[in-house]
Amino acid sequence: MASHYPKRVLFLDLVLSVFRLNGLLISEGDAMTQNMGLTHARWKVIAAIALSTNGLTVPGIARVLGQSRQAVQRITDVMVQDALLVYLPNPRHKRSVLVRLSDEGKVAYSQLREVQDPWAIATTDDIPTEELDTALRLVRRLIQKFDR
Amino acid sequence: MASHYPKRVLFLDLVLSVFRLNGLLISEGDAMTQNMGLTHARWKVIAAIALSTNGLTVPGIARVLGQSRQAVQRITDVMVQDALLVYLPNPRHKRSVLVRLSDEGKVAYSQLREVQDPWAIATTDDIPTEELDTALRLVRRLIQKFDR
């Protein structure tokens, strides 16, 4: 049983499991979007923007996704060229524009949700809400610790 | 409160949070190993091998880390050249060799543990073992679902 291990080993096990789950989730997303021509770098950006409430800047997306701002900047630049995203003036910051979904981007997101919603529901079908909630809380707690 | 959201949104939130935590954990590991000349591609391989009980093949490491076997193969080939790893005959498979830490690799791992252990202990200091355990169980459950 995992609970018989010392806490340290338990945690390191969790860390490796997060790496693995990360890879599997990307595979899942890629499988869901393969007929839409979206790479994981792109649907992650779309999802991050769609789930945000107040709009996101490029460095903001990078923070949410745990990536470098340069990597995100490169992707969003290309996605603006491909008309999936638009840059909008940011009332709170003159240089750092807000990134929004274009109409085409919104279409892509709704297409994504058509497969993502059933996937999410099926995946969590046999998992109690409380378990998801406590796990999310722990993950957020760890994020807070590591986020400078 | 997160628990007032529908389960689907809770889960999608967890997914994005796993992406973010994944990035932050890599940053943490890189910070710990920066004076040892290890990249995250390398310390992940070292950790995966060190935590395995029966030895791992290249595709086995890839499965544990949630990556492609080609990516791992490339890294392990270089790490064997750099004398951090050794390939050993696999009694259970003629072509697929076992990957082990060399003496130098073991030194690197013990150096890694000198910083990793205090880090793990400090990180989980204010987190009950039960929470870690339930979170690990949930993550493993998700991994099982997605791992073909």
Next chain:
DNA sequence: TAATTTTTGTCAGTATGCTGTCATCATCTT
């Protein structure tokens, strides 16, 4: 306000990871 620090955009260079492909060997099925 002035000085300092932080954030952001941008570019260059490099490392890592993925897909697709093919041949080879292992394992399973019949």
Next chain:
DNA sequence: AAGATGATGACAGCATACTGACAAAAATTA
């Protein structure tokens, strides 16, 4: 045993991500 299926190693091409560096703008502090 023979054939079918699956796993593995190897290679090529490409996408993605990181670091470091620099300048400009913003935010913070004195």
